[in-house]
Amino acid sequence: MSEKRQAVGYVRVSTAMQANEGVSLEAQQSRLEAWCTLHDCELLGLHVDAGFSGKKAANRPGLQNALDEACKAGASLVVYSLSRLARSTRDTLDIAERLDRSGADLVSLSEQLDTCSAAGKMMFRMLAVLAEFERDVISERTKTAMAELKAQGRRVGTIPFGWNESEAGDLIENESEQVCRGLISEMRRDGVSLRGIAKNLEARGIKTKTGKSRWQAMTVRSILQRSEV
Secondary structure, three states, X not given: OOOOOEEEEEEEEOHHHHHHHOOOHXXXXXXXXXXXXXXXXXXXXXXXXXXXXXXXXXXXXXXXXXXXXXXXXXXXXXXXXXXXXXXXXHHHHHHHHHHHHOOOEEEEOOOOEEOOOHHHHHHHHHXXXXXXXXXXXXXHHHHHHHHHHHHOOOOOOOOOOOEEEOOOOOEEEXXXXXXXXXXXXXHHHOOOOHHHHHHHHHHOOOOOOOOOOOOOHXXXXXXXXXXXX
């Protein structure tokens, strides 16, 4: 009797991806569990990266924990799709090679990919290259469109905190938001954490650019990093 196959699940979503694609953490987890049930596979653990970009695999603790567990057990690392796993061909191939060296393999449900077979390994490498090519094409088109808008003298991007847009399309200072920017900079110089600054702004009843009363640390960081418009 053959030994029961084991698996380690990994799910990831950023706030933007969850809103735009609808592949929530719960939806991904449900697909992973259904796959394990269908293939009579023991799910050893499920690791999550919530709100993490897929740009760099090394910066995601959930992924690193999932890889460690899968490699240690020689299990299958199961993901909803390759886009949840990594955003670059190099990262994706590095992950697959690390799993292979440990006697583990990779399963991607959306692409119906399973690297336990030679055909699966070949298909995996082809899909990884094609996925990065598609992202490069989209990026190239976006840059071209933005360059065209700039050439036409039109504003590109959202209106930054501290400014409003005039009828002519120019940016003009928003007095109250400029005061808030100064307050944020002052608190940061005094050693207040980004989260602490966010809580302070909420306590003062100050609204974000979109009119929300809830501030995020990443919003505060963005304002601090923008030294000029």
